[in-house]
Every structure is written in structure tokens, then in C-alpha cells.
Amino acid sequence: MTTGTEQLRRRHTALVVRTLRRLGPTSRAELAVATGLSKPTIGVIVAGLEADGTVGLDPTGDGRTGEDRVPVRGRPGRPVALRPGRHLGLGLDLNVDYVTAVVLDLAGEVVLSESRPVATDRVEALLATTRELRDRYGADRFVGVTAAVPALVHGDDRTVAWAPNLTLSGPELADALAGVLPDSDVRVVNDANCAAYAEVHHGVARGVDHALYVTGTVGIGVGIVAGGVLVQGATGFAGEAGHVAVGDPTALCGCGRRGCWEASVGLHAVLRSLGMEELGTPTATGEAVAARAAHDAAAQEVLARVGRDLGLGLATLTSVLDPEVVVLGGYFVPLGDLVLDHARAALDARLDPPTRRRPELRLSTLGLGAAALGAAEQALAGVLLG
Known part of the structure; x- marks a missing residue:
């Protein structure tokens, strides 16, 4: 059973690790200022992290510029840094x-x-x-x-x-x-x-407090970030928007029902409409669809319909969740404005009141990873x- 003292030690250790990750090589004195922990506490935590190989002395002496430094009195000691690849x-x-x-x-x-x-x-x-x-x-x-x-x-x-x-x-x-x-x-x-979670830490939603991520594969799912925190709901099921009844009410979904959002905007729905085969990955398939749409008016109309249904679903989500940014991933990325222009127009038409700010639609840069x-x-x- 974890005692209160052990829990406090773990929280303080995690705070030091997060601070080193954010600031890079940092002296013990700077860590004390940045974390609000006492210098003796920092000394004990850093010593423990050094002992298990999590941190070590910065081999460059100081890996950060002056503007990145945490102000401290006197000359700070040699910085310590997280050891790459240790954990x-x-x-x-x-x-x-x-x-x-x-x-x-x-x-x-x-x-x-x-x-x-x-x-x-x-x-x-x-x-x-x-x-x-x-x-x-x-x-x-x-x-x-x-x-x-x-x-x-x-x-x-x-x-x-x-x-x-x-x-x-x-x-x-x-x-x-x-x-x-x-x-x-x-x-x-x-x-x-x-x-x-990846988008707010590494991707195009980094630094955004309120964001949505929409998958673009066979299924359509939504990840919700509010106040910088991932929202999972009471039972962990928040964001399961792919099976909301938005789009073509007659379209058969993989779940066995009709009218689900992903039955209109999922990858398989697009391929069925175009009579195309799926390739190795959603990205590769999306690239093939975009290449066809470059010279095929019928393919352009299919993607326009997908964009409108995508925008309709996003309008519903935006009305409820009010995100600042919506990130689209998977096969939506290579399609780009072939879909996004129509999604933006549908969003503008459906948001209420009309003066409401439309969230910015961004394409993920993180790929299938x-x-x-x-x-x-x-x-x-x-x-x-x-």
C-alpha cells in the first residue's frame, strides 16, 4: 500500500522529470525555482534519478540559451539532463x-x-x-x-x-x-x-487548450481535449462520434446499423462510392483518391459530399464542445482542401448563432504514427x- 509520504515523493519526482523534459538541461538551483521545491528536496530527488540512470550531467555543460534560463541568484551549478533512451x-x-x-x-x-x-x-x-x-x-x-x-x-x-x-x-x-x-x-x-494526446504534445494542436482530433480510417472517432486535459467521460466512452446518426440515413455501417457518420465519411464509404480498392494504408489510399480527383469530376463530387457530411458532423460537435482547433488525421490528410473546403462551408452554414467563431481545421502532420x-x-x- 502506498503511503502519503511515498505518494508525495512520487509526485515531486514526476514534477522534476517533467520540468527537465520541458526546460532541457537545468541546474539544481534552477530546478528548485522552476518547481517551487526546496533545494534539499531537489538534491535528494536528483540524486535518486542519477542513481537509477534517469538523469546525468549535461555533457555540453549548458544546453540552453540565456532566454530559456530560470532566474536564480548567483552562478548556477552544472546542469543535469534526462538521459536519452534510458526509460x-x-x-x-x-x-x-x-x-x-x-x-x-x-x-x-x-x-x-x-x-x-x-x-x-x-x-x-x-x-x-x-x-x-x-x-x-x-x-x-x-x-x-x-x-x-x-x-x-x-x-x-x-x-x-x-x-x-x-x-x-x-x-x-x-x-x-x-x-x-x-x-x-x-x-x-x-x-x-x-x-x-499526441497532437497536443507533439502536433499541430500543441499549446491549444481546447481541441478535437478526428480519425480518418475505416472508422471515425473523436478525441477531445478540454483545458489541456483528455476527456474520456464517465465510463471512458467519450468521443465515440463515428456511430452518431449524421449523414446518409440509408448507408449501412460496419456496426450493422444504418445512418452512422462513418458510413458516410469513413474510408470504406469513399472507396465504395468510387469503386476503388483499398491500398496498404489509409494514407496511401487517400493519396490514390486525391490523384483520381485531380482529373475526375465524379470523384470530386464524391469528395464534396464527404466534405459536406464531415462538416455537418463537426458542426454538431462544435456546438456542444466549442473547440478552438479540429485536427483531421488519416486519409483526410492527403485529400486536403478537396474535402476541407466543403467541410468549412458546411460548418459556416450550420453553426448557430451565425456570428459564432468557426474552429480552425488543421491537417495532422504526425501521419499514421x-x-x-x-x-x-x-x-x-x-x-x-x-
């Missing part, structure tokens, strides 16, 4: 068509990012990737592993409640990952939530948040 978080993205893995260190540097197309045995492909990375880097370096999945996941961050596009249920994925990395903190989280990158960030949460 790692593993983020995994299990999707219908591909598996992505991202390895992130405590300093926020991406050590590895790779995606692999899959057609069958998706869970086994994810576990095989995990075993490969465990053997490559060593199990003891991974402090956590988080799998992003296109599914409803309970608030325990382990139990899949509903995955209409995957054969997945209960805690089976979390249990399987724990079997590969038994000493790591294991989580399973909705993929849109993970991607939203967005959800896995956010998952890797969450895998480090035990160390960064205490």
Missing part, C-alpha cells in the same frame, strides 16, 4: 489495416516509429511487434506499453467494450501484452484519444505524472 514508453496502434509502433523516451524523443500493413491475425501481428521491440531494447527499459484501438474501452484502460471493426473484446489484449512485458504498466486506450505516438506518451504517464 522508454511503447505505443502501439492496432487498426483494421495496419499496426504501428512508436518507442518514446522520457525526454520526448522518438526512438523508433514504424508501420506494417496487416490483413489477418492483427492481434498476433501486434504481439509479434512487441516481442521484437522487447528483444531489441530490453524489457527492463520499458516502463509502460499502451495499445491504441478503434474501440470503446472502459475507464480501467484495459477492457474493450465494443470494437465493431475488430474481433476484440474484454481484457484479452491487455492480458496478452502483459504476458510479453510483465513488468511494464499495460494500458489499452481508444485510438482517437491517443491521437488527440499519431495514435501510437500518443499511446507512447500515455505509456510514460506513470513516470511523468507520478
Whole structure:
């Protein structure tokens, strides 16, 4: 059982780690000013972090410019810095068509990012990737592993409640990952939530307090950030907008119902309308669709309809959540203004009152690794948040 003193120590240690991540190489005196902790407390925490190899003396002597410094009296001592690659978080993205893995260190540097197309045995492909990375880097370096999945996941961050596009249920994925990395903190989280987390830490929503992330794959999901915090709702199901009744009421969805948003704006809906085959990844497929639309008026009209239905759904979300920025990922990225121009027009037409500010629509720059990158960030949460 964790005592109050132990909890306080963990919170203080996490605060020091986050401060080093934010400021880079920093002296003990500067850490005391930046964190509000006493110099003796900082000394004890840094000594412990040095002992386990988390931090070390900055080999350059001082990696920051004068304007980045925290003001202190006197001459600050030699800075300490997080050691690159010492502790790692593993983020995994299990999707219908591909598996992505991202390895992130405590300093926020991406050590590895790779995606692999899959057609069958998706869970086994994810576990095989995990075993490969465990053997490559060593199990003891991974402090956590988080799998992003296109599914409803309970608030325990382990139990899949509903995955209409995957054969997945209960805690089976979390249990399987724990079997590969038994000493790591294991989580399973909705993929849109993970991607939203990545966008506010690494992507085009960095520094934005109120943002939405919309996935653009076979399924459509939404990650919600309010006040800089990921919103998961009472049971962990917040953001499951892909199955809201917006769009063509006759369109059959993968969940078995008609009229779901993703049945109008999801990747498979677009391919059916165009009579095109899916390629290895949503990005590659989106690029092929954009290339066809460059000279095909019928394809342009399909994308115009997708943009209008996308904007209609975003208008509903905006009316409820009032985001500053909406980030679009997946296959929406290569389509760009072929879809966004129509989505913006639909947003303008539907927002009430008309004077209401339309959220800025931005295209993700994180590629297929967005959800896995956010998952890797969450895998480090035990160390960064205490």
C-alpha cells in the first residue's frame, strides 16, 4: 500500500522529470525555482534519478540559451539532463489495416516509429511487434506499453467494450501484452484519444487548450481535449462520434446499423462510392483518391459530399464542445482542401448563432504514427505524472 509520504515523493519526482523534459538541461538551483521545491528536496530527488540512470550531467555543460534560463541568484551549478533512451514508453496502434509502433523516451524523443500493413491475425501481428521491440531494447527499459484501438474501452484502460471493426473484446489484449512485458504498466486506450494526446504534445494542436482530433480510417472517432486535459467521460466512452446518426440515413455501417457518420465519411464509404480498392494504408489510399480527383469530376463530387457530411458532423460537435482547433488525421490528410473546403462551408452554414467563431481545421502532420505516438506518451504517464 502506498503511503502519503511515498505518494508525495512520487509526485515531486514526476514534477522534476517533467520540468527537465520541458526546460532541457537545468541546474539544481534552477530546478528548485522552476518547481517551487526546496533545494534539499531537489538534491535528494536528483540524486535518486542519477542513481537509477534517469538523469546525468549535461555533457555540453549548458544546453540552453540565456532566454530559456530560470532566474536564480548567483552562478548556477552544472546542469543535469534526462538521459536519452534510458526509460522508454511503447505505443502501439492496432487498426483494421495496419499496426504501428512508436518507442518514446522520457525526454520526448522518438526512438523508433514504424508501420506494417496487416490483413489477418492483427492481434498476433501486434504481439509479434512487441516481442521484437522487447528483444531489441530490453524489457527492463520499458516502463509502460499502451495499445491504441478503434474501440470503446472502459475507464480501467484495459477492457474493450465494443470494437465493431475488430474481433476484440474484454481484457484479452491487455492480458496478452502483459504476458510479453510483465513488468511494464499495460494500458489499452481508444485510438482517437491517443491521437488527440499526441497532437497536443507533439502536433499541430500543441499549446491549444481546447481541441478535437478526428480519425480518418475505416472508422471515425473523436478525441477531445478540454483545458489541456483528455476527456474520456464517465465510463471512458467519450468521443465515440463515428456511430452518431449524421449523414446518409440509408448507408449501412460496419456496426450493422444504418445512418452512422462513418458510413458516410469513413474510408470504406469513399472507396465504395468510387469503386476503388483499398491500398496498404489509409494514407496511401487517400493519396490514390486525391490523384483520381485531380482529373475526375465524379470523384470530386464524391469528395464534396464527404466534405459536406464531415462538416455537418463537426458542426454538431462544435456546438456542444466549442473547440478552438479540429485536427483531421488519416486519409483526410492527403485529400486536403478537396474535402476541407466543403467541410468549412458546411460548418459556416450550420453553426448557430451565425456570428459564432468557426474552429480552425488543421491537417495532422504526425501521419499514421499519431495514435501510437500518443499511446507512447500515455505509456510514460506513470513516470511523468507520478
